[in-house]
Amino acid sequence: MFVSPMLLEYTKDNKPFNDDNYITELKLDGIRLIVSNIDRPRLYTRHNNEITANFPELIASLSIPDGSVIDCELIVSDIDGKPNFAAVMERFKSNKSKHKVTACAFDIIKYKNKDITTLPLLERKELLDESFIENTHYTKSKFLVGKGIEYFNLVKQQGLEGTVQKLIGSKYEIGRRSSAWRKVIAYEVDEFFIAGYRKEDFGWLLSDGERVLGVMELGVGKPERQAGFKVFQQLKTKETNEMVYIQPLIKCIVKYRGYTKNNLLRLPVFERFVL
Incomplete structure (x- = not known):
């Protein structure tokens, strides 16, 4: 049985807050997983793709009672015990x-x-605590009451993804994005050059001045797109069927979530031009 999971909203300005009406949990860098044991054990992604056959080890070690469904994050931990998104995607595939x-x-x-x-x-x-005993493939998220700012600062110092703050009295809102659950992402922020742009689907090519760091698609508003395009026309150096390359002279501030295993920026988001 699939259940469409409850989804998160961002906190205001992506900032943590202290409020004892909320619990604070670690935001795990993995894949959302619905684990169901209604008629038989089944595993689903948040988009209702059944992936039971992909993870036989999770089925073999499942111990939740019959008639139960739990909401999880599927992770792979690195050598330091930190969730590694690239690794969990490799295992997923x-x-x-x-x-x-x-x-x-x-x-x-x-x-x-x-x-x-x-x-x-x-x-x-x-009830979640009562539903299963932790084993090598299943664990339970730990949380604090309040302490949103302090917890987030520790998470950021450790280079982890961020935190989630949830209203203590909140119901589980199936298939809805709710302000009762709020995420705070521990973005890294830096300046990068714009080195080109896609011809079709929007995207600006980013560079550190020496190497290409991927394409930024998020956060760029219509005024910035229009202003950038006018300037880019004067800086063209070459083009391919998919991309126009420009002199890397324009800088922008970008927030991102670390690097991929290919040393590209992960989920870069435009903040503003550097003037």
């Missing part, structure tokens, strides 16, 4: 990968055939 996956459960949607989405968050957390 091939069960020949040697990476060990862990399903980190943070909520429970059904428990012993009872719909518990209307229960307050902390009551669901208690």
